[in-house]
Amino acid sequence: MISMQDMPLSGERSPLNVRITGTIQRDGYRIEKLYYESLPGLYVPANLYIPDNINGKAPANIVYIDTPGGHSYHKDSREKIFSFFSGHLMGKSITPEEAGDIDTSPSSMLSEEELKAYTEGPPSDDRTTTIHDSFVKLASNPRITTESELNEFRNTVKDFLLKKSFKAFPENPPSFDSVRVFRTLDRAEYGSDIYSFVPEAGWRLNVDIRWRNDPSQKKPLMIVLRNPNESRWESEGFIEDLDNKWNLAYLEVRGVGEFGWDPNLQWHVRRASAWLGRTLASMQVYDLTRCIEFCRTLGGVNADSIGIAAREDMGVVALYGGLLDGKCKTVILKNPPATQDMASSPDGRGAATEILNCLRITDVYQLPALVAPAEIIFIGEMPETYKWAEEVLTSLGKKPFTKTNTL
Numbered sequence: 001m002i003s004m005q006d007m008p009l010s011g012e013r014s015p016l017n018v019r020i021t022g023t024i025q026r027d028g029y030r031i032e033k034l035y036y037e038s039l040p041g042l043y044v045p046a047n048l049y050i051p052d053n054i055n056g057k058a059p060a061n062i063v064y065i066d067t068p069g070g071h072s073y074h075k076d077s078r079e080k081i082f083s084f085f086s087g088h089l090m091g092k093s094i095t096p097e098e099a100g101d102i103d104t105s106p107s108s109m110l111s112e113e114e115l116k117a118y119t120e121g122p123p124s125d126d127r128t129t130t131i132h133d134s135f136v137k138l139a140s141n142p143r144i145t146t147e148s149e150l151n152e153f154r155n156t157v158k159d160f161l162l163k164k165s166f167k168a169f170p171e172n173p174p175s176f177d178s179v180r181v182f183r184t185l186d187r188a189e190y191g192s193d194i195y196s197f198v199p200e201a202g203w204r205l206n207v208d209i210r211w212r213n214d215p216s217q218k219k220p221l222m223i224v225l226r227n228p229n230e231s232r233w234e235s236e237g238f239i240e241d242l243d244n245k246w247n248l249a250y251l252e253v254r255g256v257g258e259f260g261w262d263p264n265l266q267w268h269v270r271r272a273s274a275w276l277g278r279t280l281a282s283m284q285v286y287d288l289t290r291c292i293e294f295c296r297t298l299g300g301v302n303a304d305s306i307g308i309a310a311r312e313d314m315g316v317v318a319l320y321g322g323l324l325d326g327k328c329k330t331v332i333l334k335n336p337p338a339t340q341d342m343a344s345s346p347d348g349r350g351a352a353t354e355i356l357n358c359l360r361i362t363d364v365y366q367l368p369a370l371v372a373p374a375e376i377i378f379i380g381e382m383p384e385t386y387k388w389a390e391e392v393l394t395s396l397g398k399k400p401f402t403k404t405n406t407l
Helices: 075-088 128-134 147-165 234-239 263-275 280-295 314-325 364-370 384-395
Strands: 019-026 029-039 042-051 179-184 192-197 205-210 219-225 247-251 301-311 330-334 375-379 402-404
Touching (some): 147 314, 192 280, 219 234, 247 280, 263 280
Parallel strands (some): 219 301
Antiparallel strands (some): 205 247
């Protein structure tokens, strides 16, 4: 169970402090508008429906209703619900067929304003809208003055993430079962290959490798993360000026491009994933680490010289992937988010950078210090929050971040 830092959900319960703000009389019952204090400063508005003829405790009034259909109040369920409330609330015993469906005419409906429990607004000490700030104590920037302290912090963060954030990763990953599904002699000086591989059971991803160098020679490889809903050739334009010593690999992780889904499903995917101990971002991180491992098996790739390039929110995936891999040579970031501690849009679309429990131990802006000695390159403006990581590295005599407007 989630608890608040200053309100453990155990021990003596605080008073409910019920406040009735109004009553609406209806046919055979009344509606009491009220709110109560579930925990200090946490108020719950409610409507309480009370039969007129009730004396003492109400009789048993629970019934199990089984109707076909999805997660909704469809016609069959509504009629059975109306029949139940007619009997137990209004004292009128009628069948579901007699109850009929809902009457939505204005004369039969109570308005939202009439039912509102907060007739004069919420209590002045209400903190319901900011309670999420009390669920978890966010990690702070530790003071690091020695290389051993940096290594200890890196190991602590990585160990925590593997146990608390990425625990749902498969313990025994399946075979890559890789297949070259496409080969062309254009798009790069030595052609390109698209490989299909298995990151985990039930999934297949493609990685599009552009050979700028003779694939008979082992050369550095830059894995470029494509963005959701990006324009055609957008990633290519982002990375095309990278030194030609690098071969390029374009990767679409889950939720992106060919491996995405209808945007209307995004919120459901994010919510259902969390129930299973995952998030969209954590699955994308796993896809990236598996892609890195797969690319190390290819003949034209220098296994010790693999980099990651990402734009905007995919920078979160790049940095966590680089941390977990531990061997990346370079990480290129363009306009990465300043933090993962940000609200989602109400419809669940847009940024999906949440990773379970990670903010208890770190945040994305700390990670460039932890993926060192990988070279960190920022294209465009570096968010202020990343200065902590830069200052840690420079204080230890490490290579500072490279900042440039173009590669």
